[in-house]
Amino acid sequence: MSLRIFVPIDSSALSVGAESVAQAILAEAERLGVAIELVRNGSRGLFWLEPLVEVETPAGRISYGPVKPSDVPDLFASGFLNGRPHRLGHGLTEHIPYFAGQERLTFSRVGIGDPLCLEAYRANGGFGGLERALALSPAELVQEVTDSGLRGRGGAAFPTGVKWRTVLEAEAPHKYVVCNADEGDSGTFSDRMLMEGDPFCLIEGMTIAALAVGATQGYIYSRSEYPHAFRTLQCAIAKARDAGLLGPDVLGSGHAFELEVRMGAGAYICGEETSMLESLEGKRGLVRFKPPLPAISGLFGMPTVINNVMSLASVPIILSKGASFYRDYGVGRSHGTLPFQLAGNIRHGGLVEKAFGLTLGELLYDYGGGSASGRPIRAVQVGGPLGAYVPESRFDVPLDYEAFSQMGAMIGHGGIVAFDDRVDMARMARYAMEFCVIESCGKCTPCRIGSQRGVEVIDRIIANQERAKNLALLDSLCDTMIKGSLCAMGGMAPYPVLSAVKHFPEDFGIGQSARAA
Amino acid sequence: MSTASSIDLDAIQGIVREKASLPGALLPILHAIQGRTGWVPEEAVPLIADALNLSRAEVQGVLDFYHDFRREPPGRHIVQICRAESCQAMGAQALETHVKSSLAVDFHQTTADGSISLEPVYCLGNCACSPAIRIDDEVFGRVDSNRFDTLVDRLRAEEVSA
Ligand SMILES: Cc1cc2nc3c(=O)[nH]c(=O)nc-3n(C[C@H](O)[C@H](O)[C@H](O)COP(=O)(O)O)c2cc1C
Ligand code: SF4
Ligand code: FES
Numbered sequence: 001m002s003l004r005i006f007v008p009i010d011s012s013a014l015s016v017g018a019e020s021v022a023q024a025i026l027a028e029a030e031r032l033g034v035a036i037e038l039v040r041n042g043s044r045g046l047f048w049l050e051p052l053v054e055v056e057t058p059a060g061r062i063s064y065g066p067v068k069p070s071d072v073p074d075l076f077a078s079g080f081l082n083g084r085p086h087r088l089g090h091g092l093t094e095h096i097p098y099f100a101g102q103e104r105l106t107f108s109r110v111g112i113g114d115p116l117c118l119e120a121y122r123a124n125g126g127f128g129g130l131e132r133a134l135a136l137s138p139a140e141l142v143q144e145v146t147d148s149g150l151r152g153r154g155g156a157a158f159p160t161g162v163k164w165r166t167v168l169e170a171e172a173p174h175k176y177v178v179c180n181a182d183e184g185d186s187g188t189f190s191d192r193m194l195m196e197g198d199p200f201c202l203i204e205g206m207t208i209a210a211l212a213v214g215a216t217q218g219y220i221y222s223r224s225e226y227p228h229a230f231r232t233l234q235c236a237i238a239k240a241r242d243a244g245l246l247g248p249d250v251l252g253s254g255h256a257f258e259l260e261v262r263m264g265a266g267a268y269i270c271g272e273e274t275s276m277l278e279s280l281e282g283k284r285g286l287v288r289f290k291p292p293l294p295a296i297s298g299l300f301g302m303p304t305v306i307n308n309v310m311s312l313a314s315v316p317i318i319l320s321k322g323a324s325f326y327r328d329y330g331v332g333r334s335h336g337t338l339p340f341q342l343a344g345n346i347r348h349g350g351l352v353e354k355a356f357g358l359t360l361g362e363l364l365y366d367y368g369g370g371s372a373s374g375r376p377i378r379a380v381q382v383g384g385p386l387g388a389y390v391p392e393s394r395f396d397v398p399l400d401y402e403a404f405s406q407m408g409a410m411i412g413h414g415g416i417v418a419f420d421d422r423v424d425m426a427r428m429a430r431y432a433m434e435f436c437v438i439e440s441c442g443k444c445t446p447c448r449i450g451s452q453r454g455v456e457v458i459d460r461i462i463a464n465q466e467r468a469k470n471l472a473l474l475d476s477l478c479d480t481m482i483k484g485s486l487c488a489m490g491g492m493a494p495y496p497v498l499s500a501v502k503h504f505p506e507d508f509g510i511g512q513s514a515r516a517a
Numbered sequence: 518m519s520t521a522s523s524i525d526l527d528a529i530q531g532i533v534r535e536k537a538s539l540p541g542a543l544l545p546i547l548h549a550i551q552g553r554t555g556w557v558p559e560e561a562v563p564l565i566a567d568a569l570n571l572s573r574a575e576v577q578g579v580l581d582f583y584h585d586f587r588r589e590p591p592g593r594h595i596v597q598i599c600r601a602e603s604c605q606a607m608g609a610q611a612l613e614t615h616v617k618s619s620l621a622v623d624f625h626q627t628t629a630d631g632s633i634s635l636e637p638v639y640c641l642g643n644c645a646c647s648p649a650i651r652i653d654d655e656v657f658g659r660v661d662s663n664r665f666d667t668l669v670d671r672l673r674a675e676e677v678s679a
Contacts, residue, residue: 012643015658047645124543183642186601192642224548224585225641227654262541263548265583268639282543282569282583300540342645344606372607381602417603417644431605435639 002035003081006054006061008111010043010196012189017068022068023051028076042197044111045351046098047217049208054093055085062318063093071411081246091419098367104353105337106229106314107190110197116235118243121200127245129316129510133208134253138168142210145315149322149335153249154180154271155383155412155488157334157401160315163305168293170303172499175215177206178280178299178306181222181229182264182271185384187343187415190351191309193320194339195229198313203259205312208319209305210257211402218259219299221276223433224266233261268439272487273306275441287487302432310339330359344381344417345371354399361395364418375420379428379504383412385435386492388499389425410492425504429497430458436493447490450481454497461508471508473500524558538566543579556587592627592634594672596620597651600637603644608661611656612648620669631674633650633669650676 007022008014022038029036044063046052052065055077062083064075078086084420090096105108113120120372122129131140146161149185167175179202183191195202206218222230237259240246250254265271271281274288277299298304311514318326327335334356340363347369348354354363364370366379371377379389388409390397397435406412431455440447454477460470478494491500501508532549536542546565549556557580566573580586597611620628620635627634644651646658650665657668 012646015649015656016646051598051648099593184640186640187644188640189604189644191640225638225651228656262544264585265544265548266585266638267583279544280541282541282579283575284579336588343603344644345646351645385602415603415644417606419606423606423679428602428605431602435601439639449598 002421004037004039004056005043005081006039006056007051008041008043009115009228010050010111010193010227012047012193013050013052014228018052020069021051021067021072022051024072025044027357031050032076034076034371034392039114041113042110042115043351044093044195045107046096046100047350048086048348049090052093052151053392057084059083060092060094063090063096063283064088065090066334080398085473098348098350098352101367102353103337103355105317106201106310106327107194107198107351107353108317109201110193114237115197115199115270118200118227118239119199120232125320126200126316129203129319130204130207130245130251130490132319133211134251134255138214141208141319142168144267144323145212145318148318148326149330149333150314150318150325150326151334151401153310153314153338153413154273155185157411160307160311162367163295164209164309165211165362166293167215167303167305170296172192172303172380174217174300174302175213175217176299176302176304176382177209177213177215178273179206179220179222179278179306179312180271180273180276180306180308181226182268182276183223183226183309183413184268184271184385185413185415187417187440188341188353188384188413190339190341191345192226192229193351193474194309194313195226196232199232200240201313202233202309203236203240203245203318205258206316207245207257208315209307210254211250211253213303213305215305216256216258218257219266219280220259220261221265221270221280225271228259230263237261246481268435269441272441272489275487276306277304284441287485287489309479310413311517315353317448329355331398331400332402334402338399338411338414340399340414340416342368342416345377345420346416346418347372347374356400357398358414359396359398359427360390363399363416364395371418371420373420373422375422378423379419379425381417381419381428381496381499382415383410385432386410386488386495387412387415388495389428389503390499390505393503401492402479408495425500425507426458430462431510432453432493432496433458436489440489444484444486444490446481446484446491447486450477450485450492453477454481455491458497464509467509471510474501479494521664523527524554524560525586526560527559528553528565529558530564531655535566540567540628543571544583545578547580547583551586555666556590582639590630593676594653595636595651595667597638597641599641599643599647599651601638601640601644603640604648607647609648612650612660612662612665616665619662619666 051063435452
């Protein structure tokens with residue numbers, strides 16, 4: 001048997017040179033006449049170490065990184081094929097503290113094997129959830145997901161089982177399952193990693209959702225900024241169909257389920273579920289009025305389950321290990337695990353799947369290792385561009401949906417973007433409004449016009465023109481947007497702005513005494 | 518640049534015909550046309566409208582709504598610079614300034630030699646390796662001014678040798 005070496009094909013790993021490292025390894029192995037098997041896996045999510053090369057040894061997989069093509073001859077010469085130490089070596093991957101401390105449920109297979117190999121998927125526990133699901137009735141399936149405590153990972157944290165029950169109980173000639181893979185939030189990449197690193201898991205989760213609610217057609221709406229994920233999904237769907245996992249008769253069960261991946265077109269608002277449905281129907285992504293809920297009247301007017309990639313990809317393990325296994329992770333009403341994503345100015349950027357309940361500080365310092373620049377972390381934006389900025393004084397708040405909403409913040413999709421002490425929070429507030437100008441669907445005035453005014457008002461504050469008056473104006477503008485917007489785009493864009501003013505008043509030229517209240 | 522005669526209307530018609538029966542076919546059609554031609558020519562609009570039973574205004578409206586669709590021929594390569602928060606935290610603004618001055622273009626413009634169109638992008642999902650850029654279908658991480666220059670030099674060298 002030849003030696004197995006792993007070099008990721010995850011797009012972040014590729015973005016820092018994994019492909020040329022893979023080529024260099026093949027070339028050097030050939031030059032030395034050693035037989036190796038090069039496996040292109042997903043990423044382990046330790047991105048500061050990418051390109052991370054792993055070698056399989058009797059003791060386990062040993063990792064080296066970040067590897068440059070020019071390091072490769074030296075790695076061979078020092079015996080990395082036998083897992084020998086090297087200045088780039090980190091020992092057993094699974095003993096690296098960053099990895100060892102995690103609770104990988106949804107991400108249990110990501111980074112292990114070839115993402116498009118069905119045999120590897122099955123060998124690592126894949127399809128266990130679907131097999132059990134086929135033995136349950138739709139109502140039992142919905143109950144299992146409800147009992148797991150799973151809440152939507154796309155942002156709103158709505159109980160997944162409750163949504164599914166509504167679709168199950170709706171009478172209609174067709175029903176749909178739509179996977180929200182628009183992942184537009186800055187600081188997030190868990191959906192991308194899973195789609196590139198374990199696409200069959202998403203397919204399995206969507207198939208279970210379809211069985212639960214009686215849907216026969218599924219769509220994955222993937223953003224155009226993710227060309228690798230799109231191709232991986234297309235390929236995985238074709239393989240699943242060939243293997244009888246999708247199609248007119250899923251695993252011989254008599255249930256039909258077809259799946260197609262569609263590409264977005266660069267509009268952040270299409271991550272909002274009703275805008276996404278419009279887009280899938282071939283229209284402009286204008287947000288719909290609710291009601292009706294998509295669960296009652298969704299895609300093409302039919303009952304539709306719409307869930308985030310992480311929500312759907314968590315379903316297989318819930319089914320295979322049981323609702324209570326999943327439910328027992330977490331705190332309060334935040335059950336299970338969340339794949340947190342550490343980004344921005346952070347030393348150890350990457351994916352950390354943990355049960356809810358650890359603190360922001362633990363993530364930022366114990367996992368993240370502090371800032372990349374070595375300077376103090378001053379502010380952290382959690383939950384994407386509509387999420388609040390959190391100051392250091394709140395780094396002890398546990399990551400729990402309720403605890404975050406109590407402090408006017410949100411966990412959202414679990415993206416965490418760190419900024420060091422050189423950040424200008426007035427600029428970040430301006431950017432939050434600017435982003436809303438660029439991405440507003442334009443349907444309602446508070447969002448479309450309000451954000452434009454917001455940029456102007458912040459510009460005047462920055463330029464020190466009638467500062468007190470403009471700060472008051474900004475407050476009331478934010479209030480109008482929060483109260484008068486149709487969706488969370490305009491309704492939450494004020495959160496990063498208001499939190500920046502509140503926690504970092506000095507960046508807006510506000511004197512310590514003037515704004516103590 | 519591109520005139521109606523240089524646009525392959527037959528190919529566009531073929532794409533429209535092939536995809537018209539998909540549910541919600543408009544985005545897949547526009548993507549396929551842009552994938553082939555690099556942009557969506559005016560002449561495609563009536564063809565699409567006819568095939569999907571839509572008004573031209575509706576097709577036009579969709580084209581205008583989405584940032585991705587181009588109404589004019591772009592440069593031979595598309596370079597996107599991520600402007601979103603995570604990349605900002607790692608110096609994307611300085612990178613953006615450097616890129617604009619070294620290519621001598623602003624966003625949504627094409628270099629004088631027709632080789633590169635510059636566009637902003639809001640997150641490439643590469644935030645653990647910020648700052649990130651995309652060149653055509655490839656994403657690059659940990660990009661500073663030097664690395665950017667190297668990547669662009671390589672792009673231009675490939676063009677010369679091609
Ligand atoms: C402006 C805006 C952008 C959103 N973007 C996304 C997104 O990129 N991905 C996502 O899953 N949900 C996004 N959502 C949330 C969706 O509307 C919806 O709540 C989610 O897809 C439901 O799935 P879940 O219950 O599994 O979270 C967004 C919401 C808004 C208001
Ligand atoms: S709040 Fe903004 S994005 Fe949402 S519906 Fe209104 S205009 Fe559209
Ligand atoms: S913010 Fe730039 S890649 Fe995500």
